[in-house]
Amino acid sequence: MSPASAPASPPPRDGEHLAAIDLGSNSFHMIVARYTLGQLRVVDRLRETVRMADGLDGKGGLSEPARERALDCLSRFGQRIRDVPTARVRALATNTVRQLRDPMGFLMPAEAALGKPIEVVSGREEARLIYLGVAHSQPPKADQKRLVIDIGGGSTEFIIGRGMQTLERESLQAGCIASTRRFFPGGKLTKKRWKDALTEIGAEFQQFAKLYRALGWQEAIGSSGTNKAIGDICAAMKLTKGAVTAEALPQVRDRLLQAERIDDIDLPGLSNDRRPIIAGGVLVLEAAFEALGLQRLMVSKAAMREGILFDMLGRGSDNDPRDLSTASLIQRYGIDEVQASRVEATAQRLHEQVAEDWQLSDDDARMLGWAARLHELGLVIAHSQYHQHGAYVLENSDIAGFSRQEQQVLASLVRTHRRGVPKTAFDALPDRLLLSAKRKAALLRLAVLLHRAHEADPIPRLDLTAIDDELRLVVDRDWIEARPLLKSDLIGEPEDMQGLGITLKPFVA
Numbered sequence: 001m002s003p004a005s006a007p008a009s010p011p012p013r014d015g016e017h018l019a020a021i022d023l024g025s026n027s028f029h030m031i032v033a034r035y036t037l038g039q040l041r042v043v044d045r046l047r048e049t050v051r052m053a054d055g056l057d058g059k060g061g062l063s064e065p066a067r068e069r070a071l072d073c074l075s076r077f078g079q080r081i082r083d084v085p086t087a088r089v090r091a092l093a094t095n096t097v098r099q100l101r102d103p104m105g106f107l108m109p110a111e112a113a114l115g116k117p118i119e120v121v122s123g124r125e126e127a128r129l130i131y132l133g134v135a136h137s138q139p140p141k142a143d144q145k146r147l148v149i150d151i152g153g154g155s156t157e158f159i160i161g162r163g164m165q166t167l168e169r170e171s172l173q174a175g176c177i178a179s180t181r182r183f184f185p186g187g188k189l190t191k192k193r194w195k196d197a198l199t200e201i202g203a204e205f206q207q208f209a210k211l212y213r214a215l216g217w218q219e220a221i222g223s224s225g226t227n228k229a230i231g232d233i234c235a236a237m238k239l240t241k242g243a244v245t246a247e248a249l250p251q252v253r254d255r256l257l258q259a260e261r262i263d264d265i266d267l268p269g270l271s272n273d274r275r276p277i278i279a280g281g282v283l284v285l286e287a288a289f290e291a292l293g294l295q296r297l298m299v300s301k302a303a304m305r306e307g308i309l310f311d312m313l314g315r316g317s318d319n320d321p322r323d324l325s326t327a328s329l330i331q332r333y334g335i336d337e338v339q340a341s342r343v344e345a346t347a348q349r350l351h352e353q354v355a356e357d358w359q360l361s362d363d364d365a366r367m368l369g370w371a372a373r374l375h376e377l378g379l380v381i382a383h384s385q386y387h388q389h390g391a392y393v394l395e396n397s398d399i400a401g402f403s404r405q406e407q408q409v410l411a412s413l414v415r416t417h418r419r420g421v422p423k424t425a426f427d428a429l430p431d432r433l434l435l436s437a438k439r440k441a442a443l444l445r446l447a448v449l450l451h452r453a454h455e456a457d458p459i460p461r462l463d464l465t466a467i468d469d470e471l472r473l474v475v476d477r478d479w480i481e482a483r484p485l486l487k488s489d490l491i492g493e494p495e496d497m498q499g500l501g502i503t504l505k506p507f508v509a
Contacts, residue, residue, distance in 0.1 A: 020308035021091035025053035025153025052096040053177040060101025074113040095154030119403035123171025127157040133307030147217040151226040153177040179280030187262040205291035226281035231299035236269030321401030344372035347447035354466040371413035391415035421499025477508040
């Protein structure tokens with residue numbers, strides 16, 4: 001299927017700034033870059049230790065101190081990027097926000113503090129962006145496969161990729177903060193606790209270790225702060241020149257376990273900021289070395305924030321990863337591409353007519369296009385309630401390139417493209433996305449309805465105007481009279497569309 005017919009977002013202008021923000025479980029990072037002669041040049045980096053994962057209570061709650069640290073940090077970040085256009089800023093939240101019982105309870109004040117939208121990404125999408133950041137910062141050889149390991153505060157990502165593309169992605173709940181809290185409660189260190197923890201984490205890594213070993217890699221790279229800190233320790237202990245090796249890591253562990261408590265850890269090259277969480281980081285890395293049979297891990301300063309920047313250049317262009325993911329879903333679920341193309345073309349035709357009055361953007365058009373392509377996805381499960389089946393798959397799958405909020409929008413459009421609109425259909429969406437989502441849903445409903453008969457013939461007249469939340473649709477009289485079933489559906493559609501808060505008035509001419 002061809003790329004979405006909606007126009008792509010314009011590329012950055014020469015001299016324009018872009019910003020990427022990574023709301024990690026341990027630290028918040030921000031990179032500001034200038035787009036110059038087709039390249040990104042970093043002009044500013046900000047990092048603050050926030051330790052959001054320390055504030056999790058095990059029931060999805062977040063402590064007030066952790067919440068305040070996060071909001072204060074975002075407020076300072078917001079001051080730096082106040083003049084950067086919102087379209088050129090992407091802020092992504094990761095593991096800790098994914099675990100919150102009420103994510104919106106944090107995201108709403110967080111967005112207010114930052115002054116920009118914040119999205120949540122899945123673990124596997126986080127892994128894709130991490131790999132992208134490392135690959136651009138340390139370009140791989142043409143056909144060389146590489147393993148990238150990123151130990152965050154709440155989770156650890158394992159990626160095998162070739163070139164700029166990922167082949168396998170995994171994300172496990174075993175970060176440096178989470179593992180320190182889980183296995184060394186009260187800050188007490190013992191060899192027995194360490195051995196038991198190593199066995200437990202190793203068992204979790206065995207879920208994918210066999211597949212990864214079979215696939216293989218030519219080089220292994222550790223990204224982000226924890227791996228860099230362990231590499232610095234190896235260098236300070238004169239064990240390596242900054243890499244982590246199978247010979248050096250046990251010596252770091254033994255030196256660490258000379259302390260009886262976390263506060264007493266004395267490792268050369270270890271910062272005071274990193275001391276409270278280094279035990280969990282070394283533990284996770286040792287488990288990874290054993291499970292994957294690693295001998296050497298090089299260290300990269302790049303991480304997800306760099307990946308976000310480079311991904312922003314691809315989004316909205318001919319290389320948008322979301323187009324590739326949509327095409328993959330179409331193939332996997334055997335969607336009728338010809339019918340999907342008809343619905344998409346009509347949906348975009350309707351969008352063009354009301355976009356200005358309804359304040360719908362090119363990004364809205366692209367989301368509408370993806371929803372049109374995927375609206376029949378649920379048919380592979382069953383025809384009955386197929387819109388519900390499709391919405392469930394889209395909301396709960398790991399779809400490369402899409403944030404959690406984007407998947408929720410996509411799912412809500414597919415869920416509401418036929419039949420009645422349930423009151424809960426848009427509950428998962430933040431307020432800032434609600435109005436545009438309902439308006440896109442109305443356009444998709446009309447496009448699907450107009451192509452219910454799967455006819456190849458074009459629609460001779462299709463005029464749509466929007467005044468506030470009222471739509472007026474004009475179609476050709478002879479054409480609609482020749483299609484009594486469609487005419488009946490069109491007459492009944494205004495009642496169904498009321499669930500979107502939109503009034504439809506169909507006319508013939």
